[in-house]
């Protein structure tokens with residue numbers, strides 16, 4: 565099961581996983597994306613692209629804004645809380661539908677802190693009987709830009725949450741950035 569943060573990142577990661585022989589099912593679970601219009605835009609971009617590559621995707625379309633902001637503010641590092649939430653929910657769904665392995669498109673980004681990502685994935689894997697596949701997809705990052713441009717996909721200018729939108733424009737480093 566592949567946790568998908570957005571369609572552009574999924575392009576090259578899907579190719580990478582399929583080339584390694586994996587049968588991939590996607591899961592779009594990103595309640596941190598702010599504002600709702602941006603969330604919808606990323607969701608729609610994936611819905612438009614996934615059928616063209618015959619990728620089955622399960623979509624989490626709820627938008628629990630208050631709970632999410634609370635969760636991001638409660639932890640010591642909001643990005644770790646955000647990664648952990650996404651990994652736990654992916655592991656839970658994989659377990660529910662009988663998929664024994666999960667990973668995330670998040671690790672295609674050279675801007676994310678891979679140590680934190682890996683820790684979040686391993687922690688989620690410990691909670692349930694589902695293995696976490698850590699794979700450093702950063703080598704596919706350029707390819708993802710290329711593929712998403714060719715597909716005419718919407719490419720977002722910031723990570724997702726309201727804090728990252730501020731950080732992007734005020735040039736502040738997010739706590740989950742490497």
Ligand code: SF4
Nearest residue numbers: 643646723724725728
């Ligand atoms: S910057 Fe990105 S990873 Fe960090 S909390 Fe915001 S959406 Fe999540």
